[in-house]
Amino acid sequence: MRKIIIGVMGPGANASQIDLQNAYELGQLIAQQKWVLLTGGRNAGVMDAANKGAKAANGLTVGILPTDDTNTVSDAVDIAIITDMGNARNNINVLSSDVIIACGMGAGTASEIALALKANKKVILLNENEESKVFFKNLSLDSIYIANNPINAIDIVRAVLSEGRDRP
Amino acid sequence: MRKIIIGVMGPGANASQIDLQNAYELGQLIAQQKWVLLTGGRNAGVMDAANKGAKAANGLTVGILPTDDTNTVSDAVDIAIITDMGNARNNINVLSSDVIIACGMGAGTASEIALALKANKKVILLNENEESKVFFKNLSLDSIYIANNPINAIDIVRAVLSEGRDRP
Amino acid sequence: MRKIIIGVMGPGANASQIDLQNAYELGQLIAQQKWVLLTGGRNAGVMDAANKGAKAANGLTVGILPTDDTNTVSDAVDIAIITDMGNARNNINVLSSDVIIACGMGAGTASEIALALKANKKVILLNENEESKVFFKNLSLDSIYIANNPINAIDIVRAVLSEGRDRP
Amino acid sequence: MRKIIIGVMGPGANASQIDLQNAYELGQLIAQQKWVLLTGGRNAGVMDAANKGAKAANGLTVGILPTDDTNTVSDAVDIAIITDMGNARNNINVLSSDVIIACGMGAGTASEIALALKANKKVILLNENEESKVFFKNLSLDSIYIANNPINAIDIVRAVLSEGRDRP
Numbered sequence: 001m002r003k004i005i006i007g008v009m010g011p012g013a014n015a016s017q018i019d020l021q022n023a024y025e026l027g028q029l030i031a032q033q034k035w036v037l038l039t040g041g042r043n044a045g046v047m048d049a050a051n052k053g054a055k056a057a058n059g060l061t062v063g064i065l066p067t068d069d070t071n072t073v074s075d076a077v078d079i080a081i082i083t084d085m086g087n088a089r090n091n092i093n094v095l096s097s098d099v100i101i102a103c104g105m106g107a108g109t110a111s112e113i114a115l116a117l118k119a120n121k122k123v124i125l126l127n128e129n130e131e132s133k134v135f136f137k138n139l140s141l142d143s144i145y146i147a148n149n150p151i152n153a154i155d156i157v158r159a160v161l162s163e164g165r166d167r168p
Numbered sequence: 169m170r171k172i173i174i175g176v177m178g179p180g181a182n183a184s185q186i187d188l189q190n191a192y193e194l195g196q197l198i199a200q201q202k203w204v205l206l207t208g209g210r211n212a213g214v215m216d217a218a219n220k221g222a223k224a225a226n227g228l229t230v231g232i233l234p235t236d237d238t239n240t241v242s243d244a245v246d247i248a249i250i251t252d253m254g255n256a257r258n259n260i261n262v263l264s265s266d267v268i269i270a271c272g273m274g275a276g277t278a279s280e281i282a283l284a285l286k287a288n289k290k291v292i293l294l295n296e297n298e299e300s301k302v303f304f305k306n307l308s309l310d311s312i313y314i315a316n317n318p319i320n321a322i323d324i325v326r327a328v329l330s331e332g333r334d335r336p
Numbered sequence: 337m338r339k340i341i342i343g344v345m346g347p348g349a350n351a352s353q354i355d356l357q358n359a360y361e362l363g364q365l366i367a368q369q370k371w372v373l374l375t376g377g378r379n380a381g382v383m384d385a386a387n388k389g390a391k392a393a394n395g396l397t398v399g400i401l402p403t404d405d406t407n408t409v410s411d412a413v414d415i416a417i418i419t420d421m422g423n424a425r426n427n428i429n430v431l432s433s434d435v436i437i438a439c440g441m442g443a444g445t446a447s448e449i450a451l452a453l454k455a456n457k458k459v460i461l462l463n464e465n466e467e468s469k470v471f472f473k474n475l476s477l478d479s480i481y482i483a484n485n486p487i488n489a490i491d492i493v494r495a496v497l498s499e500g501r502d503r504p
Numbered sequence: 505m506r507k508i509i510i511g512v513m514g515p516g517a518n519a520s521q522i523d524l525q526n527a528y529e530l531g532q533l534i535a536q537q538k539w540v541l542l543t544g545g546r547n548a549g550v551m552d553a554a555n556k557g558a559k560a561a562n563g564l565t566v567g568i569l570p571t572d573d574t575n576t577v578s579d580a581v582d583i584a585i586i587t588d589m590g591n592a593r594n595n596i597n598v599l600s601s602d603v604i605i606a607c608g609m610g611a612g613t614a615s616e617i618a619l620a621l622k623a624n625k626k627v628i629l630l631n632e633n634e635e636s637k638v639f640f641k642n643l644s645l646d647s648i649y650i651a652n653n654p655i656n657a658i659d660i661v662r663a664v665l666s667e668g669r670d671r672p
Contacts, residue, residue, distance in 0.1 A: 001411070001414070002409065002413060002414065002415075002416050003414050003415060005415065005416075036415060062415060062417075064417070068431055068455070068590070073338065075337065077338060078337070078338065078339050079338075079339060079341065079372060079398060079415065080338050080341075080432065081398075081400070081417055081428060081432045082428065082431035082432045083428050083431070083589075083592075084427070084428075084431055084589065084590040084591075084592070085256070085259075085428075085587075085588065085589035085590065085592055086259065086572070086588040086589065087259050087283055087286050087287070087588075088253070088256040088257075088258075088259035088260070088587075088588070088589055089256075090256075090259075090283075091253075091254065091255050091256035091258075091259075091420070092256070092417060092418065092419050092420075092421075095404055095418035095419070095420055096416065096417045096418045105307070106307070107282050107283075107285035107286040107307060107308060108282070108286050110278070110281075110282035110285075110303075110307060111279050111282035111283045111286060113278075114275050114276070114278035114279035114282055115255055115258075115275075115279045117275035117278075118255050118275040118276050118279060119255070119404070129306075131299070131302050131303040131306045132303055134299050134302070134303070135278075135299040135300055135302070135303035138297075138299045139273070139274070139275060139278060140275065169579065169582065170577065170581060170582065170583075170584050171582050171583060173583065173584075204583060230583060230585075232585070236422070236599055236623070241506065243505065245506060246505065246506065246507050247506075247507060247509065247540060247566060247583065248506050248509075248600065249566075249568070249585055249596060249600045250596065250599035250600045251421075251424075251596050251599070252421065252422040252423075252424070252595070252596075252599055253419075253420065253421035253422065253424055253596075254404070254420040254421065255420075256419075256420070256421055259588070260585060260586065260587050260588075260589075263572055263586035263587070263588055264584065264585045264586045287572070421592070421595075422595065423595050423619055423622050423623070424589070424592040424593075424594075424595035424596070425592075426592075426595075426619075427589075427590065427591050427592035427594075427595075428592070441643070442643070443618050443619075443621035443622040443643060443644060444618070444622050446614070446617075446618035446621075446639075446643060447615050447618035447619045447622060449614075450611050450612070450614035450615035450618055451591055451594075451611075451615045453611035453614075454591050454611040454612050454615060455591070465642075467635070467638050467639040467642045468639055470635050470638070470639070471614075471635040471636055471638070471639035474633075474635045475609070475610070475611060475614060476611065
């Protein structure tokens with residue numbers, strides 16, 4: 001029986017302190033809901049923080065890695081999917097997630113939001129980049145949600161899932 | 169000897185009339201410079217228009233196709249690269265282009281701009297979506313250029329190439 | 337903490353009865369070892385049988401799907417990774433597996449064995465296709481193992497893992 | 505108008521002298537037919553030799569590169585498609601080729617033959633690895649052809665193309 005997978009996407013190298021705190025809390029909350037956490041899997045930034053939060057709450061974590069360099073995998077990833085396809089793996093991140101939470105902002109995160117919209121996925125923005133909210137909301141009014149904090153983000157995920165998961 | 173490849177990215181289904189005109193003119197101008205045109209290859213929107221413009225000027229055209237359905241390939245594509253990897257092919261589009269021109273805006277185009285920035289490529293925006301200019305310029309001040317029209321876009325490409333192509 | 341992942345690769349449409357029995361038994365045995373089962377994820381042939389076996393023994397199952405058509409996912413897959421990249425996903429299958437067991441033979445399976453050898457992974461052949469054993473053993477003497485039955489295959493996996501998992 | 509693309513696949517590091525000679529001659533012959541040559545694009549082994557042969561006959565050459573390290577691109581590649589997806593790009597190699605010639609043998613080449621068969625492409629084997637001929641012929645009687653030399657391989661390509669190219 002397929003488990004519900006929630007993707008948390010966010011910057012690796014340039015995550016802010018608030019992004020990292022939010023990511024950790026999102027990981028915890030996702031695990032507490034018995035959802036699987038999916039991230040880009042690296043031992044950096046939002047990915048690492050979200051995985052650590054999920055493991056602190058005994059969750060299950062999946063990382064979709066861009067390279068086959070296993071030294072870059074977060075210690076808090078349970079299931080490492082090695083794509084060796086660089087940022088093309090961002091498309092797998094979003095296709096494999098029932099709902100996506102973008103925690104923070106950067107070029108990689110922006111690509112994941114855009115690819116998610118292209119795939120008709122719902123995306124929740126949790127960040128302080130106001131330009132990103134204006135741009136993506138304008139790009140797809142119905143698929144972008146704005147969250148004020150991690151608990152709010154999880155509430156939105158729950159609402160989106162109850163409307164019918166993105167599966168036929 | 170590797171040829172210079174200029175990528176033109178833009179909407180398929182929802183391209184505006186001005187996007188289509190710009191794309192056709194970009195294709196012509198790229199061909200006149202003896203550069204190779206690279207697009208997403210489908211027989212729709214900006215991709216198709218740019219390829220037709222390039223062929224009208226006797227250019228060489230490369231299409232990076234998302235599926236293996238050969239009925240969707242633009243008639244004006246000379247070299248069809250069949251990826252069968254959906255929108256993950258957007259990463260190949262930008263990695264294979266020396267410079268990228270985003271003609272119009274949409275979720276797919278936004279993903280290509282973001283993936284290009286992630287790969288340290290220069291991107292020229294030619295569109296009427298002001299939010300996109302604010303957002304991407306904010307995301308990467310040094311790598312985003314704003315063009316007013318196709319001729320201006322080609323002038324910027326030439327300047328970027330002369331600064332040293334994105335090759336070691 | 338990364339879990340050990342064992343990949344079981346084999347034909348979808350043209351699996352033989354013995355392939356299906358072997359796949360089911362492999363799934364059970366892998367689950368009993370507390371390893372994660374990884375397959376191509378579709379509800380067909382060896383993939384489906386292995387996943388069913390693993391779930392019958394309360395295992396955890398990961399499926400790496402070639403398309404985004406969720407109707408084709410095996411009911412016995414817990415974690416569905418949607419690649420939408422067709423058979424290019426075969427490379428992800430092998431890169432993500434600590435050891436690969438090829439159960440049965442076909443073009444897709446042969447591609448996975450070859451890609452695994454290219455990535456310096458160990459591959460255990462469990463099939464009745466003698467030509468495949470000669471060919472692949474000849475291609476890579478040190479990386480190909482021949483198993484007589486599922487229990488034997490699992491014994492070889494255990495020996496390979498104890499020699500040092502394919503991780504730095 | 506789509507050009508006819510002939511793929512030449514073969515070992516990089518471990519190509520034999522005869523493989524390299526055959527590859528160079530195949531490149532020349534393909535160019536003389538006005539077909540486009542497609543290879544894995546690296547400056548090594550069969551890929552490099554085939555591209556050099558094609559350029560010696562004024563052909564057009566496309567390389568599908570596994571990494572974004574532009575130092576590894578053959579000097580004789582005109583159009584470099586940068587996938588950055590490692591050996592998963594082997595699937596693009598075969599999907600983009602109207603007919604595939606496997607020149608020499610190795611794990612990567614074997615994966616390309618198998619992926620080509622999976623995609624219902626015709627493959628011509630030109631090598632001295634008898635086990636490979638037995639195995640692949642057994643795997644797909646109708647899609648595998650055995651060539652004795654480069655001229656014979658080109659004759660088979662021409663016959664396959666005239667039967668109706670692999671396009672709807």
